[in-house]
Amino acid sequence: MTDRAAGLDIALIHHPxxxxxxxxxxxxxxxxxxxxxxxxxxxxxxxxxxxxxxYRDQHELIGEIVGHWQHGRGADYNPAxxxxxxxxxxxxxxxxxxxxxxxxxxxxxLLVATSARSQPNELSxxxxxxxxxxxxxxxxxxxxxxHGLAPEIMERAxxxxxxxxxxxxxxxxxxxxxxxxxxxxxxxLN
Amino acid sequence: MTDRAAGLDIALIHHPxxxxxxxxxxxxxxxxxxxxxxxxxxxxxxxxxxxxxxYRDQHELIGEIVGHWQHGRGADYNPAxxxxxxxxxxxxxxxxxxxxxxxxxxxxxLLVATSARSQPNELSxxxxxxxxxxxxxxxxxxxxxxHGLAPEIMERAxxxxxxxxxxxxxxxxxxxxxxxxxxxxxxxLN
Numbered sequence: 001m002t003d004r005a006a007g008l009d010i011a012l013i014h015h016p017x018x019x020x021x022x023x024x025x026x027x028x029x030x031x032x033x034x035x036x037x038x039x040x041x042x043x044x045x046x047x048x049x050x051x052x053x054x055y056r057d058q059h060e061l062i063g064e065i066v067g068h069w070q071h072g073r074g075a076d077y078n079p080a081x082x083x084x085x086x087x088x089x090x091x092x093x094x095x096x097x098x099x100x101x102x103x104x105x106x107x108x109x110l111l112v113a114t115s116a117r118s119q120p121n122e123l124s125x126x127x128x129x130x131x132x133x134x135x136x137x138x139x140x141x142x143x144x145x146x147h148g149l150a151p152e153i154m155e156r157a158x159x160x161x162x163x164x165x166x167x168x169x170x171x172x173x174x175x176x177x178x179x180x181x182x183x184x185x186x187x188x189l190n
Numbered sequence: 191m192t193d194r195a196a197g198l199d200i201a202l203i204h205h206p207x208x209x210x211x212x213x214x215x216x217x218x219x220x221x222x223x224x225x226x227x228x229x230x231x232x233x234x235x236x237x238x239x240x241x242x243x244x245y246r247d248q249h250e251l252i253g254e255i256v257g258h259w260q261h262g263r264g265a266d267y268n269p270a271x272x273x274x275x276x277x278x279x280x281x282x283x284x285x286x287x288x289x290x291x292x293x294x295x296x297x298x299x300l301l302v303a304t305s306a307r308s309q310p311n312e313l314s315x316x317x318x319x320x321x322x323x324x325x326x327x328x329x330x331x332x333x334x335x336x337h338g339l340a341p342e343i344m345e346r347a348x349x350x351x352x353x354x355x356x357x358x359x360x361x362x363x364x365x366x367x368x369x370x371x372x373x374x375x376x377x378x379l380n
Contacts, residue, residue, distance in 0.1 A: 003357070005356075032222055035364070040364075042358065042362075043358060043362070043363055043367075084360070162380060164378070166195075166234035166373070167194070167377060170233050170274070172270040172271075173229055174225070174229055176364075176366055177367070180367035180371050181374045184356075184374065189356065190352055
């Protein structure tokens with residue numbers, strides 16, 4: 001059995017994503033998405049948490065936030081936060097992420113998209129977990145901000161995870177909750 | 191089989207909790223804890239999300255945030271958020287929560303505390319899930335803010351859930367992630 005987390009990276013996409021009425025937009029990077037998702041990813045042994053945005057000012061913002069906790073006063077105050085944020089990589093889009101992973105791991109990742117809506121060609125959580133146990137080939141999980149990944153990202157995915165189902169018809173989890181739950185389903189040890 | 195979610199309420203405790211050096215403090219209510227946890231709780235069919243703080247100004251803050259999305263401009267802008275925040279109840283402490291549940295459900299809840307550290311008398315996630323399937327008696331899950339629940343709350347718990355284990359020794363999930371993962375472990379349908 002391979003180390004399941006060894007092959008897994010995650011990406012939070014800020015463009016292209018959908019707004020409330022289904023138009024393609026770029027969303028703003030938020031401090032909490034960086035912190036909460038980095039902490040969850042680090043807990044489950046994810047190697048890289050990619051943050052994709054095409055906007056240069058957003059890269060500056062990410063650099064300031066991560067820098068504060070990596071090298072600034074935050075690093076002394078909270079070493080655990082430093083450790084979590086160290087896995088963040090800000091890049092300009094999905095192609096840059098795929099190139100970085102291909103360079104680092106020697107092959108292109110399997111692209112697995114997530115959505116709050118059912119998709120054709122879904123892979124169950126159990127099957128993806130089993131796949132990662134048997135095969136350490138790179139897998140990239142794609143998460144959308146705002147109202148979800150735009151069609152041009154969804155069309156590039158090799159496969160999809162099913163929407164998370166609780167008991168109600170309500171399915172408006174924050175992306176921070178969705179990432180946490182999905183990593184637990186794929187990588188939990190207890 | 192009963193409806194597992196039917197008996198479950200959750201509470202986020204802001205006092206008494208621990209700070210970084212283990213002193214008992216009261217923490218500040220945050221906007222994101224209200225939103226993210228309400229959305230996760232609503233997704234999994236939790237009846238009530240109690241927010242416990244002894245500070246009157248914090249109750250005013252909670253009232254303003256929830257009011258904006260319940261009755262203010264937020265209610266029209268985002269009905270799904272209105273629905274999630276409708277399950278929040280702000281109370282002054284654990285005794286008030288236990289009294290409210292006892293009145294509403296006709297018996298005191300089983301108090302199940304959560305922690306990032308292992309405790310004696312732990313109940314596995316599987317066992318609590320099975321218990322809730324067989325018995326619709328009230329269960330209250332307790333979550334701490336800051337560095338976790340203070341001893342005076344822990345001592346009152348009937349039982350504890352084990353710390354969430356990913357593959358690394360790193361265990362610094364946000365409380366928002368921890369609530370999401372624990373609700374998924376106890377109440378997921380897929």
